[in-house]
Amino acid sequence: MPESLSARNIVKRYGGVVALSDGNLDVHTGEVVALIGANGSGKSTMSKVINGVVVLDGGQLLLDNNPVHWSSPQAAKNLGIATVFQELSLIPQMTVAENIWLTREPMTAIGTVNRKVLHEKTEELLSLFRGTYKVDLHPDDPIVSLPSDEKQIIEILKAISFDPWLIILDEATASLDSRQVQRLFELVEDWKEAGKAIIFVSHRMEEIFRIADRYSVLRNGKTVGAGDMKDVSEKELVKLMIEKESVFEYIRKDSKNGENEEKPVCLEVKELQTVTLKGINFSVREGELVGIGGLRGQGQRELLHSLFGDVPYSGTVKLFGNGYKFKHPREAMQIGLALVPGDRGREGLLSIRSILDNLQLPSWPRYGFPLRIKKAKRDAEQVGESLNLKMAGLEEPVSSLSGGNAQKVVLGKWLVRKPKLFLLDDPTKGVDVGTKAEIYSLLTQLCDEGKTILFYSSDDEELIGLCDRVLVLHDGIIRTELSGPSLTKENLISASLGVSNGFHPESRTGGTL
């Protein structure tokens, strides 16, 4: 087993774009190194250089101080370097067990896959995360039937099944809930003890401080700082990443509790039921920013989608004083609703189409026949400017944008229509801190203009910092509503886990724990 891996002065170009100009990273067994940087700073490229997915243009990799060169990802894997990617490398139609052990199946004497051993080995791996699954996860479950957090867990288990000495976790926590992240971090501690090395790529500061021993910061393809975590503060790290310190302070200065009570009710939901939701009741006043919290997959997505007419439901929904029951998102759009979906690659964007097409997709009917392209371009440019969208031009494909900028397009395509009620499904997932801060100030600004926002986030701090009120979903009901002084991280987390801690006497105890 190797003891250390170093990347020295790495250069990597994609065509004319320089992704890395001077990347450096050292990692030794028994430690966790956090690889930090804003979106587009070269973190992903750095991981791909280390695991052999891309061939480097300059610099060198040293394994135990000897230069190495990967001819393929397989070569790196054979030397014990495993990667947990965000883009899933799982085959949806195959089962959990088949996916984890693909190409390394235990065989019988007659050349067939030994299902019994396959099961045992898979159960063993699955037990590492036991207790964090929503339903009991079985080795024979097809991947396609799993929620995204459990797919991510399978991806992690697949990487460990190689018994690597170096594990790269590339945004592996982005789709996990807090309980699963907790479990992963316990495992990371075990791996450290067992003499494995871990490279941890994440946007979440709090996680980096919890788990990492050392850090390495990338900015515009250059390593701009590295050292021990204990010698650095959150602010110093952010400063290294973005050069501007102020953007991270997104806490809303004046929580406007009480001020909104005069305003008319904009959304009223009574006994809303779907497959996962078991009777949701709440109302939102105009200009409010209401958060939806809770563990991943408790029905938040379904709530937003049913309000948007995308998922059938029973119950009554009143919007702007009138009762509606949408059969199609078109009807929801007409009275001023907008939905920013959680999976922007699949539901939010047409990746091969241009930025202009994406921004104007919901609005083309307004530009007449034949389309007044010039006006459409002007409007799109305006929205782009107001969002501080970094792009080469409106005609560029939206896939050329970094994650944060792509998310701005998803938001921007609704801004063109000027809706009154925004339904946001985890809009800051996998977005860098700089863009997050911009999105936060945009949301606050929209509320000040009298728009209403219903906002689901998997980031607890975000909900606490940004929202007037937070509705915590658990097991398909609103378990708790937090606002004002009760809106604290402790309360939010315990409510998410279904634990009652006394602040809300009528909430029922007993959850999935």
Added chain:
Amino acid sequence: MKNRITWDFLMTRYPVFFPLVLLVLSVAINLYLQPNMFQLSTLNSNMRVFLPLILLTVGQAIVLIAGGIDISVGGIVSVVNTILATRVGLEGSSELMWQYVLISLLVGALAGAINGFFIAYLRLQPIITTYATSFLYAGFALFILPNPGGGIPSAIASVYRTSTPLSLPLAFYVIAILLLVWAYVSSTRYGKYLFAVGGKAEAAYETAVPVTLVQFSAYVISGFMAALAGIAITMLSGSGNADIGNPMTLNSITAVVIGGNAFSGGIGGVAGPILGAITLSVIQNIISFSHINTWWETLVKATIIVAALAAPGVINLFRRRRA
């Protein structure tokens, strides 16, 4: 939720369920029109007609599982048929026949290898490639035998037509062998690779599955199965005709889809498509027994097939409405 038998559960866990329902339905109708259907002689005369399509469908099913499609199978059937009919001849010896059976299998595998080379190694579109090669093979068959004629010794043909070991049609044994071989292959590592490549080729590649080789092999298997189908249909007809395979291509694809394999790959097996092939053939039977005017035959057949294909979708639509 887990233990309740739901429609979804049946459809995903037992993909053979729906084709089985269709088969029972069509057999019932057939039985009404042809009451002696289950007599050995009738059963055998039906099954020997069905067998070539069954063999062809198995190859097609494997290509579809691996995420491709093979439109050239009918052409390969024709090539094999014309080779046997011209080289063996009505007066040929049985040694000559077996010799050319072996050659036919090689020719089929070679034709499949040509498809596989274009698709797996040159990365061309499967549907375009095999459409193009289907003309190549059909043209080759016409070159070998421009006008229908030739044949194989009737003694050999009657082995295929009349063998009923243990009072069961020969075709039943062939189907049993096909199912056994598939049960073995699908539980080997290679079998897992087929599903992996058809499910999500990029992910399979990242996991070090030899994607190119697996794709290539699927077409070779399909070509080999098409050759077997060609041999079977030659023994059934006893003569040569360069057009004989043409109508079989679309039937094989339809049979696979009726059999519950996804067009998008990575799902299904071989049992469903075999049931699909039998169902399709039984439908053909029903049409000829119900004395429909030949003018209407194609239309009626197509309508039944479209309805059969649409049924799972229609059922799902109603389930969504109800939800």
